[in-house]
Amino acid sequence: MWQIFHKLGSPKWFFGIATRLMPWLLAGALALLAVGLVWGLAFAPKDYLQGNSYRIIFIHVPSAFLAQSVYIMMATAGVVTLVWRMKLADVFVKAVAPVGLVLTFLALFTGAVWGKPTWGTWWIWDARLTSMLILLFLYGGAIALDRAINDEKSAARAVAVLVLVGVVNIPIIKYSVEWWNTLHQPATFKLTEKPSMPAEMWVPLLLSVLGLYLLFGWLACLRMQTEILAREQRTRWVKEHVLARRAG
Amino acid sequence: MAFDSFTAFILMDGHGPYVWVCYGVFVVLIAGMMLWSWRRHRAVLQACRRVHETTDESGRGSAQPAPATFTRVKVSQD
Structure with a gap:
C-alpha cells in the first residue's frame, strides 16, 4: 500500500504513465465529443417546450459538470498536499486550475446565452448562477494566490x-435548485433515477460529458508534465528524457 | 436528422444565433486551451534541452554559477 502511495507521488513515474495514457485519452475525447455534439446538434429531437435552444445543453451541462468535478478533485489534492506533502498533488492543483476556470466560464457563458431565449434574460442573481460565479472567482483566486507567492511550498x-x-460552495451549487426557488431547471442526470428526457437526448449528452472528461484527463496529463519538467529541470531523469528525445 | 433542410439547421427556428454562438465559443476556448497548453509544454521542453545540452560535455558546465563574483571583487580591490 505505502509503496504504491510513494510511487504515485513520484513525478518521474507519473511522467511515464501520462505519456502512455495521453494518446488514448485524446483519441477517446475527440471521438466521443464529435459523436455527442453532432448528434445533439443535428439529430436529437427538438424539445417540446424550449425548441432548438435546448441544444446548448450538450455543451452547457458537460462544462458545468466538469467545472465542479475539477474543483472537487483539486480539493482532494489539496488535502493530500496539506497532510502528506505529496509534490504531485500540488502539481495537479497548479496544472488544472486554469482548465477549471475556462470550464466555469463556459458554463456561465453558455448558460447566459441559453437564458436569453428561454427565460428572457441573460443574467439573474439567482442561487445557481450566483454560486457558479463564486466558483469562477475561487478558481481565479487560486491561480492569483499561487502566482503571488514566490516560495513553491x-x-x-x-x-x-x-x-x-x-469547497463549501460545491454543495451550494448542487442543491441551489432544490433549496431555493430559482429560474434554473433541476439536475438533468441523477444517480438514483432514470433521466427525465428520452434516450435520443440523454445518450448524446452522456457522450459529451464523458468526452469532456477524457479531454480534461488529457489536458491534466499534459499540463502536469509541463509543470514537472519545469520543477525537476536539473534532475538526471529529465536530462535523460530530453536528450533521448533529441536523439530519437 | 431533426431538420428538413440545411437552412433550417442553421436557423434553428430563430434560435440559431444563440446555439451557434455557444458552440463557437466552446470550440474556440477548448481548442485554445489545448493549443496553449501544448505550446507551453514544447517551450518548457526546449528550455530543459538547452540547459542540458550546454552542461552535457563537461558534466558540470555553465549551468553552475561561475566563480566570477570572487574574481571581480579581487580586481576592484586592486
Whole structure:
C-alpha cells in the first residue's frame, strides 16, 4: 500500500504513465465529443417546450459538470498536499486550475446565452448562477494566490487551504435548485433515477460529458508534465528524457 | 436528422444565433486551451534541452554559477 502511495507521488513515474495514457485519452475525447455534439446538434429531437435552444445543453451541462468535478478533485489534492506533502498533488492543483476556470466560464457563458431565449434574460442573481460565479472567482483566486507567492511550498499550502475553504460552495451549487426557488431547471442526470428526457437526448449528452472528461484527463496529463519538467529541470531523469528525445 | 433542410439547421427556428454562438465559443476556448497548453509544454521542453545540452560535455558546465563574483571583487580591490 505505502509503496504504491510513494510511487504515485513520484513525478518521474507519473511522467511515464501520462505519456502512455495521453494518446488514448485524446483519441477517446475527440471521438466521443464529435459523436455527442453532432448528434445533439443535428439529430436529437427538438424539445417540446424550449425548441432548438435546448441544444446548448450538450455543451452547457458537460462544462458545468466538469467545472465542479475539477474543483472537487483539486480539493482532494489539496488535502493530500496539506497532510502528506505529496509534490504531485500540488502539481495537479497548479496544472488544472486554469482548465477549471475556462470550464466555469463556459458554463456561465453558455448558460447566459441559453437564458436569453428561454427565460428572457441573460443574467439573474439567482442561487445557481450566483454560486457558479463564486466558483469562477475561487478558481481565479487560486491561480492569483499561487502566482503571488514566490516560495513553491508556501504557495502550495496557501492554495490548498483556499481551495479547501471554497469547497463549501460545491454543495451550494448542487442543491441551489432544490433549496431555493430559482429560474434554473433541476439536475438533468441523477444517480438514483432514470433521466427525465428520452434516450435520443440523454445518450448524446452522456457522450459529451464523458468526452469532456477524457479531454480534461488529457489536458491534466499534459499540463502536469509541463509543470514537472519545469520543477525537476536539473534532475538526471529529465536530462535523460530530453536528450533521448533529441536523439530519437 | 431533426431538420428538413440545411437552412433550417442553421436557423434553428430563430434560435440559431444563440446555439451557434455557444458552440463557437466552446470550440474556440477548448481548442485554445489545448493549443496553449501544448505550446507551453514544447517551450518548457526546449528550455530543459538547452540547459542540458550546454552542461552535457563537461558534466558540470555553465549551468553552475561561475566563480566570477570572487574574481571581480579581487580586481576592484586592486
